[in-house]
Amino acid sequence: MPLAHGIGGVRDLPVPESFFFSAAAIVLVVSFVALGALWRRPQLERRAGGRPLPSALERVLRSAAVRVVLGAASVGLLVLTLWSAFWGTVVPIENFAPTFVYVIFWLGLPLLSVLFGDVWRVLSPWRAIADATVWVLERGGREARPLLEYPARLGRYPAAVALLAFVALELAHPRPADPLVLGIATALYTYWALAGMAVYGREPWTKGGEGFAAAFGLLARGAPFAESGGRLVVRWPLTGLGGAERVPGTLAVVAVLLGSTSFDGFSRTTAWQDLVGEVRERLVDASSGRVDLTLAVVNLAGLLAFCAAVALAFLAAVGTARRLVRAPRPLAPEFVLSLVPIAFAYTVAHYFSLFVIQGQFAIPLASDPLGRGWNLLGTAGYEPNLSAVSPETVWYVQVGGLVVGHVAGLAVAHDRAVALFPRREDALRSQYPMLALMVLFTVGGLWLLSRG
Amino acid sequence: MKAIAYVITAVLLGLALAGCGGDDEASTSTTTETTETQQTETTQTTTDEVPLGATVVRVVVVNGVPSGGIVRETVAKGDRVALVVTSDVADEVHVHGYDVSRDIAAGGTVRIRFKATLPGRFEVELEERGVPIAELTVSP
Numbered sequence: 001m002p003l004a005h006g007i008g009g010v011r012d013l014p015v016p017e018s019f020f021f022s023a024a025a026i027v028l029v030v031s032f033v034a035l036g037a038l039w040r041r042p043q044l045e046r047r048a049g050g051r052p053l054p055s056a057l058e059r060v061l062r063s064a065a066v067r068v069v070l071g072a073a074s075v076g077l078l079v080l081t082l083w084s085a086f087w088g089t090v091v092p093i094e095n096f097a098p099t100f101v102y103v104i105f106w107l108g109l110p111l112l113s114v115l116f117g118d119v120w121r122v123l124s125p126w127r128a129i130a131d132a133t134v135w136v137l138e139r140g141g142r143e144a145r146p147l148l149e150y151p152a153r154l155g156r157y158p159a160a161v162a163l164l165a166f167v168a169l170e171l172a173h174p175r176p177a178d179p180l181v182l183g184i185a186t187a188l189y190t191y192w193a194l195a196g197m198a199v200y201g202r203e204p205w206t207k208g209g210e211g212f213a214a215a216f217g218l219l220a221r222g223a224p225f226a227e228s229g230g231r232l233v234v235r236w237p238l239t240g241l242g243g244a245e246r247v248p249g250t251l252a253v254v255a256v257l258l259g260s261t262s263f264d265g266f267s268r269t270t271a272w273q274d275l276v277g278e279v280r281e282r283l284v285d286a287s288s289g290r291v292d293l294t295l296a297v298v299n300l301a302g303l304l305a306f307c308a309a310v311a312l313a314f315l316a317a318v319g320t321a322r323r324l325v326r327a328p329r330p331l332a333p334e335f336v337l338s339l340v341p342i343a344f345a346y347t348v349a350h351y352f353s354l355f356v357i358q359g360q361f362a363i364p365l366a367s368d369p370l371g372r373g374w375n376l377l378g379t380a381g382y383e384p385n386l387s388a389v390s391p392e393t394v395w396y397v398q399v400g401g402l403v404v405g406h407v408a409g410l411a412v413a414h415d416r417a418v419a420l421f422p423r424r425e426d427a428l429r430s431q432y433p434m435l436a437l438m439v440l441f442t443v444g445g446l447w448l449l450s451r452g
Numbered sequence: 453m454k455a456i457a458y459v460i461t462a463v464l465l466g467l468a469l470a471g472c473g474g475d476d477e478a479s480t481s482t483t484t485e486t487t488e489t490q491q492t493e494t495t496q497t498t499t500d501e502v503p504l505g506a507t508v509v510r511v512v513v514v515n516g517v518p519s520g521g522i523v524r525e526t527v528a529k530g531d532r533v534a535l536v537v538t539s540d541v542a543d544e545v546h547v548h549g550y551d552v553s554r555d556i557a558a559g560g561t562v563r564i565r566f567k568a569t570l571p572g573r574f575e576v577e578l579e580e581r582g583v584p585i586a587e588l589t590v591s592p
Contacts, residue, residue, distance in 0.1 A: 280583060
């Protein structure tokens with residue numbers, strides 16, 4: 001299916017030119033004003049500790065009961081997804097699995113993570129299964145010990161690979177929403193997550209190998225809620241993005257997030273769709289298997305090119321910054337977290353309407369997950385409101401999201417620069433290439449949205 | 453009138469098939485002629501079967517792909533749309549967003565009429581093949 005974003009077939013109307021130019025102008029002005037006007041002492045890192053939540057609230061949030069209920073619910077949803085995918089209707093939009101995976105899970109969790117912190121830690125079904133397994137083992141008097149020590153140099157690379165596999169399924173596979181395809185992919189990923197935790201231990205694999213945990217964990221870094229010094233704290237948003245991130249592979253995870261979203265936007269443009277159409281026409285005599293394979297390769301090449309372009313543009317910017325200030329060490333780990341707000345902004349801009357419109361279909365699907373005419377929860381007759389958001393609202397959210405993400409990324413990079421370079425001129429100079437990079441990403445994102 | 457149109461379409465489909473052999477010149481001439489028939493048919497369908505004032509979006513599917521590429525049409529919100537698909541392969545025509553689906557037989561034609569009440573860009577797809585054949589833009 002040539003549908004972008006795995007499921008849907010409905011595209012937003014292109015952002016009008018007036019929106020594009022005014023937003024781009026705002027971005028440029030804000031960027032240059034920010035250069036001169038922002039704080040001169042680092043602010044983020046020292047505020048990341050925040051204030052502890054009231055202990056009564058913390059006790060409830062961390063109680064075994066909450067943990068067990070959430071874990072059971074998420075394992076239940078995983079089972080429901082697999083069950084629907086393998087035994088439900090083959091019609092994607094009448095099956096629970098595609099809408100749940102591509103809309104509720106893949107778009108809902110980034111939002112939850114940015115708002116409430118690293119919720120995936122308690123919502124991941126794989127983590128819940130692993131925790132339960134360890135609990136049972138330990139109750140039986142045995143020790144649950146990982147087989148191998150996780151090699152530190154692998155960092156987040158395995159997670160980036162896992163994430164890339166998921167977005168390749170979503171954006172490059174000919175039939176990403178085919179329930180059976182999705183069922184097999186979910187089963188394989190379950191194996192990847194569980195086997196990795198069994199071999200390397202729960203914590204190392206969650207951090208380095210489980211793609212969603214790594215992605216949502218990075219997005220959660222900017223959230224106003226976090227765990228700090230053993231307590232749950234509330235803090236200013238973005239403060240958790242201060243500081244360097246030296247775990248290898250972090251850039252790879254961010255590049256997959258940003259690159260996949262921008263490729264998704266690009267693949268919805270008329271130009272790309274016509275290219276795909278042309279490939280189809282040329283292969284008109286070929287077997288459908290060969291057409292599918294060719295299109296998958298074309299899409300995969302596009303996806304990889306966008307991910308690589310994001311990473312290379314970032315490396316070029318930090319490389320230039322390093323030369324400008326003659327920094328002794330590479331600056332990539334210092335500034336990589338400034339891309340996180342932009343990655344989230346891209347997600348909001350590209351998927352807001354899909355989330356609001358397509359997300360509503362989860363309500364009737366929850367009552368009839370297999371598409372067999374059931375009405376388990378009494379919601380099968382729910383009629384999604386397809387005009388829930390006007391095109392104008394979508395445009396404002398898209399453009400507003402990108403501009404806010406840009407400013408946030410700029411602030412994080414600026415904070416890191418003043419923390420790193422004692423001399424103000426150095427801090428300023430290191431920011432010219434970073435600023436160019438962010439203007440490129442933001443105006444590029446706006447451009448994708450304005451393409452017909 | 454209708455029968456004549458079908459004969460013309462059939463002849464053109466034959467030409468289109470021949471054109472796919474790779475001869476560039478043949479393909480070009482086919483395209484031009486297809487456009488002409490489309491016009492003939494459009495006039496005819498407008499008077500005969502489609503409510504007055506409806507925008508007709510006509511798609512001819514040859515070998516499972518839209519002849520001449522993805523058909524793009526823009527209408528204003530509230531307009532009536534008549535989608536007329538002729539296909540040489542059996543499949544299911546699906547208008548996304550409006551979620552209307554009609555089975556189409558090999559060599560058959562389906563007409564899908566609806567009022568464009570939702571703004572946005574909507575893909576029309578041969579559902580089983582997963583091939584997009586048209587895109588309808590409904591401006592607010």
